[in-house]
Amino acid sequence: MRVVIGEDSVLLRDGLVRLLTAHDLDVVATAGDAESFLRLVSEHRPDVVVLDVRMPPSFTDEGLRAALVLRRQYPEIAVLLLSQYVEERYATELLSGPPSRVGYLLKDRVADVGDFVEALRRVASGGTALDPEVVSQLLLRRRRDPLERLTPREREVLGLMAEGRSNSAIAVALCVTDSAVGKHVNNIFAKLDLPPADNDHRRVLAVLRFLGVGKA
Amino acid sequence: MRLLMRIWRSTVLAATGPAIGLAGWIAVLTAGWIVPGAVASTVSGWYRFRYADLLDEPLAVPAPGRDLARQFAFIGLAGLLALLSFAVVVGCWAFSIAGFGWLSFGWAARDQLLTYGDPVAMSVTPIAASLLILLALALPLRFASWEIGMARALLQPSRTAELSERVDALTGSRADVVDAADAERRRIERDLHDGAQQRLVSLAMNLGLARATLADTDPRALDALTAAHEEAKLALTELRDLVRGLHPAVLDDRGLDAALSGVAARSPVPVELSVSVPERPSRTVEAVAYFVVAEALSNIAKHAGASAATVAVSAFHGRLHVVVTDDGCGGADPSRGTGLRGLAQRVGSVDGTLTVSSPEGGPTEIRVELPCES
Numbered sequence: 011m012r013v014v015i016g017e018d019s020v021l022l023r024d025g026l027v028r029l030l031t032a033h034d035l036d037v038v039a040t041a042g043d044a045e046s047f048l049r050l051v052s053e054h055r056p057d058v059v060v061l062d063v064r065m066p067p068s069f070t071d072e073g074l075r076a077a078l079v080l081r082r083q084y085p086e087i088a089v090l091l092l093s094q095y096v097e098e099r100y101a102t103e104l105l106s107g108p109p110s111r112v113g114y115l116l117k118d119r120v121a122d123v124g125d126f127v128e129a130l131r132r133v134a135s136g137g138t139a140l141d142p143e144v145v146s147q148l149l150l151r152r153r154r155d156p157l158e159r160l161t162p163r164e165r166e167v168l169g170l171m172a173e174g175r176s177n178s179a180i181a182v183a184l185c186v187t188d189s190a191v192g193k194h195v196n197n198i199f200a201k202l203d204l205p206p207a208d209n210d211h212r213r214v215l216a217v218l219r220f221l222g223v224g225k226a
Numbered sequence: 227m228r229l230l231m232r233i234w235r236s237t238v239l240a241a242t243g244p245a246i247g248l249a250g251w252i253a254v255l256t257a258g259w260i261v262p263g264a265v266a267s268t269v270s271g272w273y274r275f276r277y278a279d280l281l282d283e284p285l286a287v288p289a290p291g292r293d294l295a296r297q298f299a300f301i302g303l304a305g306l307l308a309l310l311s312f313a314v315v316v317g318c319w320a321f322s323i324a325g326f327g328w329l330s331f332g333w334a335a336r337d338q339l340l341t342y343g344d345p346v347a348m349s350v351t352p353i354a355a356s357l358l359i360l361l362a363l364a365l366p367l368r369f370a371s372w373e374i375g376m377a378r379a380l381l382q383p384s385r386t387a388e389l390s391e392r393v394d395a396l397t398g399s400r401a402d403v404v405d406a407a408d409a410e411r412r413r414i415e416r417d418l419h420d421g422a423q424q425r426l427v428s429l430a431m432n433l434g435l436a437r438a439t440l441a442d443t444d445p446r447a448l449d450a451l452t453a454a455h456e457e458a459k460l461a462l463t464e465l466r467d468l469v470r471g472l473h474p475a476v477l478d479d480r481g482l483d484a485a486l487s488g489v490a491a492r493s494p495v496p497v498e499l500s501v502s503v504p505e506r507p508s509r510t511v512e513a514v515a516y517f518v519v520a521e522a523l524s525n526i527a528k529h530a531g532a533s534a535a536t537v538a539v540s541a542f543h544g545r546l547h548v549v550v551t552d553d554g555c556g557g558a559d560p561s562r563g564t565g566l567r568g569l570a571q572r573v574g575s576v577d578g579t580l581t582v583s584s585p586e587g588g589p590t591e592i593r594v595e596l597p598c599e600s
Contacts, residue, residue, distance in 0.1 A: 019420070021428045022424050022428050025432060029431060054324055071480075093467065094419055095474065095488065096488075099480045099484035099487065100480075117423075118463065120431045120434070120464070121427070121431050121433070121434045121458065122434055122459075123434040137474060143492075150490055150499060200262075202597075
């Protein structure tokens with residue numbers, strides 16, 4: 011899997027390269043600012059990019075803007091955004107497109123090497139990876155809509171689905187059985203009026219609805 | 227010697243008065259209609275120069291365009307006084323010189339006015355002429371002190387004007403201080419973000435990498451490694467919370483609404499947040515509003531024992547209204563807790579108001595009003 015990294019801190023950039031290389035990922039290029047990052051991406055066409063939100067020159071949201079450009083120009087390239095703080099507003103902007111091949115994590119998550127690499131692979135293979143912090147901010151913002159009908163437990167399950175986890179991963183996280191999670195998931199589909207169809211598709215729709223970007 | 231000097235200078239003041247007085251009147255009556263401000267400041271400038279030069283009495287200058295009516299009144303009155311003092315002082319000198327002159331040389335013209343040698347005239351004239359000399363020496367001092375008294379009252383900025391200028395200056399300098407403190411907070415946030423935080427992330431990542439790759443090493447070494455890794459992650463979280471409290475970058479970038487979701491989401495007490503601010507207030511006011519909400523929610527989490535809180539931010543009539551409520555135990559007192567006092571100070575620094583209603587048993591409501599411009 012080919013990766014391009016956009017990160018302005020040299021220390022962290024080298025660390026990421028070491029980390030990804032150690033996990034048999036092929037880092038084809040690295041950039042320290044958004045402009046050269048975009049150029050390198052169009053040159054190398056990687057499978058996935060890892061991108062810092064705050065980069066020169068203005069140190070605000072260059073990375074996010076680069077990610078939005080990328081998702082418009084090359085929808086086939088997966089984007090994993092990293093930041094010192096996660097913001098609900100940035101997440102909403104990032105997820106305004108299709109909620110797949112996209113991730114938004116706190117930089118801290120890099121420390122849990124295994125989880126981080128797994129999240130990266132998940133994003134690269136078409137999934138999502140949202141930081142629990144973002145999810146809780148999004149939940150706060152979505153109190154007043156059809157999601158009201160969900161029980162707190164179902165909302166929790168839906169939150170974990172939005173983070174990109176599978177049913178069995180959710181079961182582990184909540185310390186319940188797989189079939190209990192399956193039941194919750196079916197309840198969620200029913201309450202969100204999602205017709206029975208291909209399960210994966212319904213999952214994406216439910217997550218969309220959860221993030222408030224899907225059509226009703 | 228000094229008295230003589232003062233008399234001499236006061237006499238010069240009286241002798242030159244009419245020239246300035248008349249010139250001032252002419253200036254006011256002609257150009258005064260067109261450019262009153264310039265005329266008032268020029269003519270009163272002449273007078274000020276006189277007083278500073280001759281009487282060692284420098285006068286404070288009012289701000290341009292201020293106190294015009296008082297300056298015009300002074301120019302009018304000072305002209306009259308100048309004419310009067312000129313007439314009196316010069317008259318005194320003239321008559322006393324005339325008197326002594328007549329005594330000395332009167333015999334040469336003895337057939338004219340008074341009869342030279344007349345006993346009455348010969349005794350009254352020296353007395354009158356001497357009195358006139360004394361008056362000619364004493365009166366300039368009197369006139370000068372009247373004139374300077376009038377100038378002090380009318381040419382200097384009035385107390386009200388002085389105070390309002392002072393208030394303007396203080397308001398300006400306070401705004402500068404508040405802005406500087408804000409800029410400083412931003413700078414520290416930036417420095418920590420670019421420095422310590424990146425280093426810690428890198429450290430935690432390397433420890434994580436080591437932990438993952440050294441799985442089959444000595445268990446004691448692995449334990450130490452695991453502990454170090456967890457510590458590094460904790461430090462990272464703590465530092466992040468601290469830095470975010472200073473000044474979140476998203477506040478500058480996307481405004482209050484965006485910045486507050488983070489604060490509300492991190493609150494352990496569930497928060498209902500509504501923000502309706504169509505136009506962004508100044509950065510300083512935004513920072514104060516953010517700080518108010520963050521601090522209020524952290525107080526609620528620490529002291530209120532609440533099960534729910536609401537945050538409502540809205541802008542109307544040029545004011546930003548922030549209302550934070552909780553259903554906790556109440557009894558919050560701004561005069562005791564440092565948290566609320568700090569809030570009140572921060573709000574006061576931009577001329578905002580803070581009111582707390584917190585009866586024993588709750589609920590608590592903190593209401594803050596901030597000017598949108600600052």
